[in-house]
Amino acid sequence: AQSVTQLDSQVPVFEEAPVELRCNYSSSVSVYLFWYVQYPNQGLQLLLKYLSGSTLVKGINGFEAEFNKSQTSFHLRKPSVHISDTAEYFCAVRLGVGGKSTFGDGTTLTVKP
């Protein structure tokens, strides 16, 4: 079975500062990795995904993540955050096509002016 650990439950940061949201996973087989964003009372929106190939993945809204197989990590980064980035962020893993996703507990990113 796979599991996901998001190491920070809350991350406060000032506007225009860089941010990193940390995600570690465990699995006995290869997995696909995802980051999602959730705004209040809304569903999840895909930020980016790693399936294979280049370990540095670029997503929407200026976010990027790096897959590190040796450290089983998939940390999300943004060089300069905006107030509008305030939201809940979830890291998730999937085993493959049609496979169910396992989500981390989420990280609340709060961007302060």
Next chain:
Amino acid sequence: GAVVSQHPSRVICKSGTSVKIECRSLDFQATTMFWYRQFPKQSLMLMATSNEGSKATYEQGVEKDKFLINHASLTLSTLTVTSAHPEDSSFYICSATGQGPSYEQYFGPGTRLTVT
């Protein structure tokens, strides 16, 4: 990207009644649909996985007789909460995957259920 809709977006029902939530894939055929439950400030908990035309597979601890899932077509899945109680109040989110290599899981906007 593909769109998944949920209806209703919010519903309030009285204790003991049943409520149905619909999940539709609007522009693709969803071979697999997932139903999640999310409590405030918590992560998504997978309730069940449904494939079109077959019985849903429920996660451990989820009562199949209480949370009835039907996936009658490639574009529609329904979740019926039977004999609802206040502790069933939650945010319910569906997601769908289609055919093809994208491995993408598309999420609906969620349904806020409040049982009074």
